[in-house]
Amino acid sequence: MDNRVSTVLGRRLGGELQRLRVAASMTQREAAAALSATQTKVVKMESGWVPMRDPDIVALCALYGVGEPRAVTHLLELAKTDRERRKVKGWWNDTPTLATQVEYIAMEDAAVKVRQWQMAIIPGLFQTAEYTRAMGVADMSWDNIDRIEDVVAGRARRQTRLHGDTPLRIHAVIWEAAFRQLMGGPQVMSRQLEHLCQLADLPNVHIQVLPFWAGGHPCIGGPFNVLSFGEDEAVDVVHMDLPRSTMWVEDAAESQVFVDLFNQASRMSLAPYDSVQFIDSIAKEMSR
Incomplete structure (x- = not known):
């Protein structure tokens, strides 16, 4: 991943340059010639894999016939923000297990x-250390079991985003199965559910339970996360973990499909207050 912190703006910028090129009936080879570069560089630029230099953007705009100063300025501002974001090196880069x-x-x-739909497990931002360890042991794919502690530490670092002056806002809709699965046994699970009830008191945390009796629902296909960003030009990004790969959706129209699905599941779920009461009742059952 090199030093990429977020490819959201880079891909947005690359996508806009690609649309301008296509509208001008230009090829990637012609764009590369204008930059005295290889076609591979243009491919990486349009895919958001590399930071873009201002002279390259200006040259491409001239080639594509973009004469409106505000349009060029808009692209240059996107590129500047993206370059600044890429310079940041996060703590996660230093942990091989992550x-x-x-x-x-x-x-x-x-x-x-972040809007999260989860079916079988408690979201990572809400997990207790014991619950995370239980998940790691159940995984059975570790070459070194001690690396589970790296994951536990990583979860704890991520969870700091739930607090502070500008905390991450999170709305989680979780299927009932995740609360009843005895991950680590009754005691571990009971403490995990009690922790969820405490987190629900935070003003930036919104937890809803989709109960079994709600019946069929639109998100039965699998869990996903929708991430929203502060920049005006950044579209919502959808993330899905698949058994052997990760899927990203970074198209505005496609992302909206997942937002709509999430909202439908939210409307079918218990209200936040009722959800906490529901979770608390399951926790009490497990602690008996």
Whole structure:
């Protein structure tokens, strides 16, 4: 991942330059010639994989016939913000065990709001250390079991975003199954549920339970996260963990589909107060 903290703005900028190129009926090879660069560089620029230099943006705008000064300025401002964001080196880069999660953690760190739909487990930002350890032991894929502690520490660092002067706003809709799955046994799970009830008191934390009796729901396909950012030009980004890969959706129209699905699931769920009472009742059952 090099020093990328968020590719959201980089991909937005690259996408805009690509649309301008297509509208001008230009090829990537012609764009590369105008920059005295390789076609590979243009491909990386349009995919948001590399920071963009102002002279390159100005040259491409001239090539594509973009004569409106405000349009050029808009692109230059996007590029500047993206370059500044990429310079940041987060704590997650120094933990090898978190390598597969680097981009998501970096995105989460840059986000101002996260909407999470979860079916089988408690979201990482809400997990107790005991619950995280129980998940790690159940994974059975570790070459070194001691690395579970890296994951536990990583979760704890991420959870600091829930507090402070500008805390991360999180709205989580969680299927009932996640609360009843005995991860680590009744005592571990009971403490986890009690912790959830405490977190629900935070003004930036919004937890809802989608109960079994709600029946069929629109999000049955699997869990996902929708991350929102502070920059006006940054679209919502959808993240999904698949068994062997990670999927990102960074198109405004496609992202809105997931937002709509999330909102439908939220409307079918218990209200926040009722959700806390529901979670508390399950915790008491487990602690008996």
